[in-house]
Amino acid sequence: MRILQTIVFFWLLYYAPVVHGKSYNIIDFGAISDGITLNTEAIQKAIDKANKKGGGKVIIPSGNFLTGCIQLKSNVELYLEDDAVLLGSTSPYDYFKVEGEESSLSPKTDDNSDLGLILAFEADNIKISGRGTIDGQGLALALNGDSLHHAGILVDKNYNYRRMRPSELVRPKLFRFLQSENIEIKDLTLTNSANWGLSFDLCKNMILDNLTVINRAYWNNDGIDITDCKNVKITRCDVNSADDGICLKSYHPYSFNDSIYIANCTIRSSASAVKFGTGSYGGFRNVTIENIKIFDTFRSAIAIESVDGATIENIKVNNIVAKNTGNALFIRLGHRAGEKTGTVQNIHISDMQVEVPFGRPDTDYDLRGPEVDFFHNPFPASIVGIPGHYIKNVTLENIKIVYPGRATKGMAYIPLSDLNRVPEQIKKYPEFSMFGELPAWGFYVRHVSCIVFKNIHLQLENKDFRPSFVFDDVDNLQIESVVIENVGSQDQVALKNVVNYKIEFPVEKITMVK
Incomplete structure (x- = not known):
């Protein structure tokens, strides 16, 4: 087993994402740090441009930036500066399934939600880092979904009437990464999902290091979920989860x-x-x-x-x-x-x-x-x-x-x-x-x-x-x-x-x- 650990360590060291290219500050794409303005489009534009240019670093500067679902692309690093807070939208309408997944030949991933605040699908050489915070605002998001269901506006056909809460299927995870490779996530505070926290499915060559994961906002609040992944290293993480x-x-x-x-x-x-x-x-x-x-x-x-x-x-x-x-x-x-x-x-x-x-x-x-x-x-x-x-x-x-x-x-x-x-x-x-x-x-x-x-x-x-x-x-x-x-x-x-x-x-x- 000690030989296995050594092999895994050097494998991950070799494949750890090294993102090269220009830096892209989301402020330059119109993002506003008031915690109220929805910045989904601005952040996604920065990610897409870095990806099209062959790779780069998308910077979330100091401030409170509200966003709906965003999708990370290959060769892109999402970097949160000190005191940067990425806030998840509390509207269920701001979340969707990962782009391209429905055409994938992959089997059903799990028995939980296909939604997430940060998505990745068939993305290689990706990274999320910095000393900032990603806050899913999961309690408010889940309660808004609950209200919309009971009002008959956004009906959850799998609503859990026994426990009087929206089903797992309609509550977004904080991260949902699928069939992606060479992933590094480090040094962040990640908190308050409406569902599972960090979810990785059929991924390879991952490093999760020095993360603070506080997931106690709502039901099904797992900390970190690893599903059928290969070559994964999880180290120095502090996890506090209601599930x-x-x-x-x-x-x-x-x-x-x-x-x-x-x-x-x-x-x-x-x-x-x-x-x-x-x-x-x-x-x-x-x-x-x-x-x-x-x-x-x-x-x-x-x-x-x-x-x-x-x-x-x-x-x-x-x-x-x-x-x-x-x-x-x-x-x-x-x-x-x-x-x-x-x-x-x-x-x-x-x-x-x-x-x-x-x-x-x-x-x-x-x-x-x-x-x-x-x-x-x-x-x-x-x-x-x-x-x-x-x-x-x-x-x-x-x-x-x-x-x-x-x-x-x-x-x-x-x-x-x-x-x-x-x-x-x-x-x-x-x-x-x-x-x-x-x-x-x-x-x-x-x-x-x-x-x-x-x-x-x-x-x-x-x-x-x-x-x-x-x-x-x-x-x-x-x-x-x-x-x-x-x-x-x-x-x-x-x-x-x-x-x-x-x-x-x-x-x-x-x-x-x-």
Whole structure:
């Protein structure tokens, strides 16, 4: 994996966009910095001229510039000077699909919006940089769309009446880049989308560096979404999002996210911090995630999910510190959609430190992710396949997780003698809470082949009646150098249908479940 990181680094260094040519200040094209005048035409004219001249830098100077949707073209850098603010229009009429996409032979991109404030389609050698801010004004934009729908003026045929908000399909993303190559985005503050923040689909050779992404304006506010992209480096980013923080997705059955490097980032999220899925049709290969700090995150610190047929393989996660986070780790192989069941294999996770609270960790968010649909005991980290389809070759080492304890048998108690009561949920949306109550407090492992636990430290702040580990239908299990604190006298390890196991740590009691 270290060799892979080196290859990806030099590949991206070689292909990093170097935009040459003249500079074009949008003021010279009639842009006005009053935060009221719509400057879409002026900014687009500057971009188009730089593109026609073979490349150049389009400068957004200091000031507040209101704009609707603009489309970035090949060999163009959009540069925001210090104190420059690009404001997204709050009128839904100022957004459109990317020019040329409808004639493209590409498949449907994702299950979300085709709209965006900044678009790119089949653009090569593009860059957005500077110390300025891009603010989508997403709350006002979404509420205006909501009002137009209820007035019968701009009807959203997919309007979400259950949650009383416009559908994802009509709410623009902040960035939407499709089938583009050699992309660099750095040093900016990016905020307040009506939808996902930064969305990249079928792109190659990307560098996202030193970005502040604050996306808490409205629903579906992911931070960064990478869909079936290759050779991507995301570094030194600070992400604060009301939905998933950094999310890898795969919507194309014959494409993959491949050679992805995510490092030295800080993430807060009202959903999961780093997530593979939920859209998972093609796959995820050769992904390294390291040196990540996670805070105040409701769902999982790390979630790795294949539920639509995706192949997930060669994943390395290293040096993760997660505080006040609802779940440490969730690895899931299911079969919600897709022609075939996917695969999850060759996962190495090391050097994690996680603190799980008793209450909800994202209470400071104005918009919080959906609650689990029942009151519950604290959830363990889970690694769960489905019958006949095992998650394979997982190594967990140098991991410490502090749990709150305080579980009670009054909450849908599942005794060890009746582990079949835990539902398989083969077709259900994947989430750490998807199985309901679980019979372990530390790790719950089911339908897994070849898994190693090494140098694991589990600690309870209060007593928990459940065992630390439950293994159900596991082949080739190895546990060594494990420390478990404050467990009381209950069972520590429960095994059901486990073959070829080796447990090398002092354990008071191993329960064999029939």
